[in-house]
Amino acid sequence: MASSYSKTRKLIIFGTEDFADIAFEYFTHDSPYEVVAFTADRAYVKDATKFGLPVVAFEDIEATFSPDDCHFFGAVVYAQLNRLREDVCKRAKVKGYQLASYVSSRAFVWRNVKLGEHCFIFEDNTVQPFASIGDNVVLWSGNHIGHHSKIGNHCFLTSHVVVSGWVEIGDYCFVGVNSTLANNTRVGDGCWINHGACLSGDIEARSLVRAGGSEITPLNEAVLFRSLARSSRARPK
Template identity: 55%
Template sequence: MQKQRKLVILGDSAFAEVAYECFTHDSDYEVVGFSVESAHLKRDELFGLPVVPFEDLEKHFQPGEVDFYAALVYSQLNRLRTRLYQEAKSRGYRAASYVSTRAFVWHNVQLGEHCFIFEDNTVQPFVRIGDNVVLWSGNHIGHHSTVEDHCFVASHAVISGFCTVGRSSFLGVNVALANNISIGADNWIGPGLTISADTEPGQLFKGESPAASKVSTKRFFRLKED
């Protein structure tokens, strides 16, 4: 695939390494470097490319010449990825997205910016995906459903038709949502759970029971109120 654009990846973790592989071998982006906040900078090179302080990004990669992708997972209930995405945009950089050529995304899907859609995802007609969303491998996003901004959906989740996944939520491996379900903002739904009724904002579901924990996600993750 011919390389037409340049990309800096924010982060140097395992996701950053995977993002490098995907952008390099399955997109028109050429990865030219990595960037990490100086407090977490532990190396100056990855895959033969420079790893530079995020605070000094403009000294190495100019806005308008290089796009970015913040390759971070669901840390702090997606807040870390969201913060770096928003800060890089505010500094004039353009957000990149990756959609695997091995994913099935119907032609009328509305896809926001700064999204990462791995292989074997099925995204059906009339779906809307917000900004800064990660769909890891093998998920099913049913027709007329919405995944709002800043969400992370782990592998092999099933979101049935006419569902809404609220802003900044996390769905674990093998989660299943029944038809016509609304998941509140800031929900954490642990692996293997089936949700068959609407949830409230800030609910935490873990273990083997689909009942919400008495502890809210904001308390569990020690998040400040928005």
Template identity: 50%
Template sequence: MSDIKKVVIIGDSSFAQIAFEYFNNDSPYQVVGFAVESKFRKQDSLFNIPVIDFEKIELYFPNKNHEVFVAVTYVQLNRVRTRLYLEAKNKGYKMASYVSSRAFCWGNVKLGEHVFIFEDNTLQPFVEIGNNVVLWSGNHIGHHSIIRDNCFISSHVVISGHCDIGKNCFMGVNSTISNNIIIADDCLIGIGSVITKNTEQNNIYKGNPAIATNVMATKLFKVLE
């Protein structure tokens, strides 16, 4: 029991509830509480543990013996998760990560901090994953590819070899990235889209082969910055 680490989950929505299950049943962590920004908090407990104001987290769960994970999806093109992640770090917390015991990560894969990697992900040799990245279930990340900070990769996405996925991107279910492709920052890749050419920053791509819609992804996601 002395090896069990305590983690506080930021959020109480569906992702937070899923993270509770994974951390408690498939990691060295025990979830001891949830924290939500005060203006959004609507309950005092969840799964028989407290839900407290994020602004007061230090009073309930000191950073010397608690870690934090921000269980927020791709709201505002990942900006909300990123903001809370950085605020928790500024409060002095170590950021927890979860990698499923049913994910395949080759030995030389490099993982940043504060990542959440679900079951059935395959990360091939020389893959690099940045900070604050979520890989939902069943993705293939090809050899020598890079996923940069603050990305959200949904499910059954194929990223081929030697690809470079820019910061803050969202990739829809069943999307495919061909070999040697650069996905610029702030891109949304639509469901089932096939990317065969490099993309332009802050754009939405749909279709097979995918084409730019010339709609700003940050506008669609109502990014407030």
């Protein structure tokens, strides 16, 4: 798909893994941004180029790509319940970069939706009137965000999540594929909602919501992310 946008802004993408690949594609072919470089912390820079563009250590990035000329996007997923992505944004702003957002041309976002900075909204998302989405939020493909609902800062909603009307999701939350939040549900800060969960009542902060019977237990982040890492290593390459 050829971009129909005039490239009026330059962009640096932080990251060299899958989300960086995806962000490059969307920004390149469906936004006014021209990606000019990738960056990562020096210890994680493995190659000099990516997609024909330079990969520059973050520690040195402003010497080559000035904050006066370039915007910045942190292509980091939900590690540490989105705190890692938040930290990348903070460090970029200290260097003087303005954070970029992406909203797919194939998403439906109503005119009075309040949208924070550094968001990434994929195709087939529906965001209804009077909803608000905080800073540093990722909405992967195909979600429904109902009217008057509020998604806090530093959240990650995967795909085919239904957020009904008047729902409130706190900061630092993850919502898994095919989850459903009924009208007037309140989710506290720092919650992990597993794939396929169905919620119709308030959820206390720092809860782990399991699928099936949607069991709710206290969230231990260290245990959760060790388990996710083991599962990832076990997948066939």
